[in-house]
Amino acid sequence: MDAQRYQAALRAGARPRLWEFVLWALAFAAPLVLPQHALMVNEIAIVALFAVSLDLILGYTGIVSLGHAGFFGFGAYVAALFAKHVMPDPTVGLLVAMAATAVLGAVASLTILRGSDLTRLMVTLGTALLLLELANKLDWLTGGADGLQGVVLGPVLGLFDFDLYGRTAAWYSLSVFLLLFVLMRRIVHSPFGATLMAIRDNRLRASAIGIPVVSRLAVVYTVAAAIAGAAGALLSQTTGFASLDVLAFDRSADVLLMLVIGGIGWLYGGIAGAIVFKVLQDSLSSITPQYWMFWIGLILVLLVLVGRDRLLRPQTWFRREKGAKA
Amino acid sequence: MSAVLSAKGLVMRFGGIVATNNVSIDLQKGARHALIGPNGAGKTTLVNILTGVLRPSEGNILLDGQDITGLAPHQRVQRGMVRTFQINQLFDSMTPLQTLALVVAQRRGLGGKWWQPVGSDAGVAARAGELLEQFRLAEVATQPTRQLAYGKRRLLEIAIALACEPRVLLLDEPVAGVPAGEREELLQTVAALPADVSVLLIEHDMDLVFSFANRMTVLVNGTLLTEGSPEEIAADPRVKEVYLGHGCGHDTPQGTDIQNG
Numbered sequence: 001m002d003a004q005r006y007q008a009a010l011r012a013g014a015r016p017r018l019w020e021f022v023l024w025a026l027a028f029a030a031p032l033v034l035p036q037h038a039l040m041v042n043e044i045a046i047v048a049l050f051a052v053s054l055d056l057i058l059g060y061t062g063i064v065s066l067g068h069a070g071f072f073g074f075g076a077y078v079a080a081l082f083a084k085h086v087m088p089d090p091t092v093g094l095l096v097a098m099a100a101t102a103v104l105g106a107v108a109s110l111t112i113l114r115g116s117d118l119t120r121l122m123v124t125l126g127t128a129l130l131l132l133e134l135a136n137k138l139d140w141l142t143g144g145a146d147g148l149q150g151v152v153l154g155p156v157l158g159l160f161d162f163d164l165y166g167r168t169a170a171w172y173s174l175s176v177f178l179l180l181f182v183l184m185r186r187i188v189h190s191p192f193g194a195t196l197m198a199i200r201d202n203r204l205r206a207s208a209i210g211i212p213v214v215s216r217l218a219v220v221y222t223v224a225a226a227i228a229g230a231a232g233a234l235l236s237q238t239t240g241f242a243s244l245d246v247l248a249f250d251r252s253a254d255v256l257l258m259l260v261i262g263g264i265g266w267l268y269g270g271i272a273g274a275i276v277f278k279v280l281q282d283s284l285s286s287i288t289p290q291y292w293m294f295w296i297g298l299i300l301v302l303l304v305l306v307g308r309d310r311l312l313r314p315q316t317w318f319r320r321e322k323g324a325k326a
Numbered sequence: 327m328s329a330v331l332s333a334k335g336l337v338m339r340f341g342g343i344v345a346t347n348n349v350s351i352d353l354q355k356g357a358r359h360a361l362i363g364p365n366g367a368g369k370t371t372l373v374n375i376l377t378g379v380l381r382p383s384e385g386n387i388l389l390d391g392q393d394i395t396g397l398a399p400h401q402r403v404q405r406g407m408v409r410t411f412q413i414n415q416l417f418d419s420m421t422p423l424q425t426l427a428l429v430v431a432q433r434r435g436l437g438g439k440w441w442q443p444v445g446s447d448a449g450v451a452a453r454a455g456e457l458l459e460q461f462r463l464a465e466v467a468t469q470p471t472r473q474l475a476y477g478k479r480r481l482l483e484i485a486i487a488l489a490c491e492p493r494v495l496l497l498d499e500p501v502a503g504v505p506a507g508e509r510e511e512l513l514q515t516v517a518a519l520p521a522d523v524s525v526l527l528i529e530h531d532m533d534l535v536f537s538f539a540n541r542m543t544v545l546v547n548g549t550l551l552t553e554g555s556p557e558e559i560a561a562d563p564r565v566k567e568v569y570l571g572h573g574c575g576h577d578t579p580q581g582t583d584i585q586n587g
Contacts, residue, residue: 003452009468010427010445010454191431192440198417198428205415208377209429209490210403211437 014189023271024178031170039166044278045173046234051258051270052184053227058256059264060188061220062200064117066252067128068228070108073247074131075101075229077142080151080242088154090237094176097233098226105225109218125249132247147243151236162238169238176234180227185267187223196220257300263308328391330355330524331407331494336375336385338368338548345371346382347548353494357524360539360556362532364568368548369528370412373496376526377409378402389494408492412499412528414483418472422463422482425471426454429489454489461485461515477508484515495519497527501534536560544568 027045031038050072057063079097087093111123135142142148155161160168187193198206199213207213236242245251254277262273280299284292303311329352338346346368353359361369374380376387378399386395389405397405417425427444430453431437445451458464461481466474471482484500501512513534519525529535535542535556542559544551546568552559559565 003448003455006423006427006455006458006467007445007448007451009423010451011443012445014443014445186443187440189443190440191428191436191442191444192438194420194424194428194444195432195437197420198425201417201419202415204379205411205417205486207399208403208409208411208415209486210400210432212398212400 016185020268023268027174028171031167031174035165035167038170040278040282042166042170042173042238044274045170045177046231046238047255047258047278048271048274049173049177049180049234050228050231051255051262051274052181052267053224053231053270054255055259055264055267055270056184056188056227057221057224058259059266059269060193060200061196061217063112063217063221064120065112065124066121066249066256067124067126068224068255069247069249069251070124070128070131071101071105071225071228072232072235072251072255073128073135073242073244074104075232076236076242076246077135077148077232078229079233080148080236081141083153083237084148084151088152089158090153090156090172093153093237094230094233098230101229101232102222102226104229105222106218108225109221112221113214113217125252128247128249128252132244132249135244135247142242145244147241148236149241151240151242153237153240162240166238173234173238176230180230181267184227188267192216257296260300261303261308328355329353329388330357330390331376331526332388332391333376334385334388336372336387337383338371338375338380339383345548346375348385349545349548349550350385351526351543351550351553353524353526354541355524356522358527358538358540359525360527360529360535360542361545362529362535362542362559363545363551366547367545369545370498371548372545373409373498373526373528376496377407403490406491406493407496408487408490408494409496410483410487410498410500412502414479416471416479416482416486419470421468421470422458422474422478422485423454423467425482426457426485426489427451429486430454430457433490457485457489461488462511475508477504477511480504480508480512481515484512488519492523494524494526497525497529499529500527501529501531 027041030041054065054068057065075097078100079093082093082096108127111127112120115123136144153162156168156172162168195206195211195216198209198211199216203213232246235246258273258277259269260273261276262269262271280296281292284295288295331353333349333351336346336349337344349372361372363369371380375382378397382395386393388394389402389407394402394405420428424444427450430450431444431447434450436447436450458467461484463478463481463485466478471479474482480500484497487495497516500516501509504512516538527535527538539556541553542556543553544559544565551564551568552562554562
């Protein structure tokens with residue numbers, strides 16, 4: 001192989017595929033084709049963005065987190081408060097929420113630089129719980145358990161008013177999602193992204209080839225926090241409401257489940273997981289409003305026991321796995 | 327003659343145990359220096375101190391006359407001191423091509439670039455390709471590293487270090503555990519290392535040590551026993567005494583002094 005073939009092989013993974021364009025086109029067409037589901041599309045876009053931001057640190061860098069909702073919720077509250085007290089413009093609010101969450105992420109990154117996975121699970125969980133309790137106690141600011149109400153947003157870019165059917169909301173969220181997704185896609189295929197994967201695969205060797213591990217971890221954690229904050233901001237902006245559940249542990253756990261469903265370390269896993277999770281949640285809860293968690297749980301157990309690849313290929317279900325151990 | 331790497335009076339204590347006791351070692355430019363000693367002599371500990379994985383209790387390390395004792399491992403790599411590991415430390419989910427491209431990009435200061443894809447720099451791809459050919463990894467270049475045969479993994483281990491463009495290279499038992507059939511390939515690449523790179527070789531295989539080194543240091547129980555030319559070392563009665571009963575060289579069991587040497 002000559003140098004150009006090596007270069008082509010290196011670039012192959014970064015090239016956008018046709019199906020990616022199709023997927024995004026479908027997503028943007030959805031609020032038009034299925035106007036009755038525009039609110040659902042909006043919600044899926046938001047949780048998918050949230051899930052992809054977790055993939056950046058979990059799938060690509062190997063940082064486990066049970067507290068990613070801390071950043072989501074913080075972004076949601078900042079955006080809601082900004083709209084209520086400072087300025088109703090959604091774009092400015094979004095940027096302010098991202099900047100504020102980035103600062104929080106940079107500070108919180110100090111807690112995940114050392115220690116084992118277990119330490120990180122506990123520390124991230126603790127950080128999110130602290131934020132939740134703060135939001136609960138500071139009720140003069142956040143509305144406490146009643147939630148922050150009376151958030152009214154101006155039109156997007158001064159042009160598009162939020163409508164009752166959620167179509168503007170869906171397109172707004174999808175557009176922000178697409179922009180941030182392109183950003184993350186560039187990051188993971190760049191040399192910077194490769195250094196993250198090197199840290200995930202082997203931290204000892206990563207530092208032995210000159211990668212500044214600690215600063216890389218801090219940077220990617222900050223970026224992921226800012227993007228999770230953007231997802232949270234989209235939620236409070238498009239619903240005009242922020243309540244404590246944006247910071248709740250369930251949200252951190254749900255987003256982890258979405259990544260497990262969709263697969264970690266390829267960005268689209270977060271999207272696939274978010275779609276499957278939300279559609280399941282929606283359809284199951286309309287059938288059995290009280291017990292839908294049971295079915296989600298059952299599906300997860302099956303997913304992990306059987307394996308995602310086999311679950312998607314029913315023809316292999318009753319065949320012995322090739323090379324399976326007795 | 328000025329040393330590229332110079333360690334003075336290194337002491338490493340783990341609680342009450344002194345793993346390294348007042349060891350000094352100088353590496354000249356282009357040196358082929360071997361560090362030998364029985365298992366548990368503190369060879370790997372010394373490497374870990376030199377590369378910054380461990381902070382010595384006493385003593386200091388100079389690279390090109392500059393004190394690097396307080397620097398983190400990655401900062402020492404950026405200054406040209408690179409190591410290989412006794413146990414392979416690879417990036418298993420990447421291919422050898424991706425691994426070497428990453429290392430070359432990092433070495434060239436492109437590791438922080440986050441917008442362009444990895445393959446956008448033709449120079450990086452070309453250098454990664456050269457290394458793949460040089461280390462006979464070209465035919466497995468695009469296979470995931472975790473699927474490679476042990477000998478190929480061992481070659482990649484050394485190729486990674488060389489991709490860092492070291493001026494000082496610490497080889498920690500490069501042929502450890504390599505099957506006989508793949509050994510020759512590895513020995514040739516070790517012999518073909520660039521002449522201006524100063525190499526410190528830690529090895530149990532005395533054939534390799536005596537064919538490679540032009541200077542040797544013997545470490546016993548964390549203490550420097552002696553240093554000299556291979557002829558002096560071979561003739562030294564104390565060295566023979568140390569190795570008698572320890573089963574000289576050839577098939578010394580591996581893995582007993584991984585991190586705590």
